[in-house]
Amino acid sequence: MKKINNILIKTFKLSSEEVEKNLRMNDVSNWDSITHMDLIVNIENELEVQLSGDEIADMITFDNIRSIVSKHIY
Amino acid sequence: MELKDSKIIITGAGSGFGKAMALSFANLGAKIAGLDINQEALEELKNQNRDINIYLCDVTNHIKIDEIFQLIFLEFGGSNILINNAGIMKNSPLVNFLQRNERRHSIEMWNEVIDVNLNSVFYTTRTFVDLMLKNRCKGAIINISSIAANGNIGQTAYSASKAAVEAMTKVWAKELGTFGIRSVAIAPGFIDTSGTHNAMEEKMLNKWIEKTPLRRIGKIYEIVSATQFAIENDFLNGEVININGALTI
Secondary structure: OHHHHHHHHHHHOOOHHHHHOOOEHHHOOOOOHHHHHHHHHHHHHHHOOOOOHHHHHHOOEHHHHHHHHHHHHO | OOHHHOEEEEEOOOOHHHHHHHHHHHHOOOEEEEEEOOHHHHHHHHHHOOOOEEEEOOOOOHHHHHHHHHHHHHHHOOOOEEEEOOOOOOOEOOEOOOOOOOOEOOHHHHHHHHHHHHHHHHHHHHHHHHHHHHOOOOEEEEEEOOHHHHOOOOEHHHHHHHHHHHHHHHHHHHHHHHHOEEEEEEEEOOEOOHHHHHHOOHHHHHHHHHHOOOOOOEOHHHHHHHHHHHHHOOOOOOOEEEEOOOOOO
């Protein structure tokens, strides 16, 4: 979980406290379709996982991201 | 060329750069034909300066452009400056990972941006130059480009349209120079207009400001003054004037 949170911190330039919350796309000012691509690349490269198209489209809250990515790495 | 003696056609004259140019150049004595798709915006422009002639025109309609340009040349006894300013900005990644079904950049959005920003410039300029040559007018075509012509993330259509406008500017400079018709592009960076503020959130705008060596966005009058320079300098031809505070994207 810490690894995922670190990727969220790096991608969205947030503090560790902020990524603990279940923020949604609208809550994060620089989370748009472009930074979402950065997020996916960071997750796939750093955690060595491959996400499906539906999973990528579902990853619109921090809790969803943690839940979906956890299934691949644990 | 003296600005005060000019007869200037400005597309997208109802707001932003176009409106500021229309009002500023009219105050300096130029005769202005302002075109826009928004009737209310045109009437507001007219209310601010009764000497400006206004024309309701969708610049993506080449038949309407032909009619209105012929009317302007008749009413003004010719024209020697065309400012291709009308444009729209629409953003989308080439493939949007957040979309579940059709993730690819919409063809409708592509066509709309190319139609308004690129095809319109081709439509207006071919008619304008034809009328100039028939009337033996010399003058200049000023195309409003953008820093995005260098390629901006999330702006496939917009960047392509502006890069193409810069290419046409260089073609026309070479092709029409012998007739005394110059062609110049103005490429603004981030400028303090309602369009800029509508297109992006303040936090995103602040990030661009941080990347700009001058640490600010530009003012509308700085684009107006660059355009005035392009009109008045008779040896300027085929150039893209970048007004962006040295920002690179």
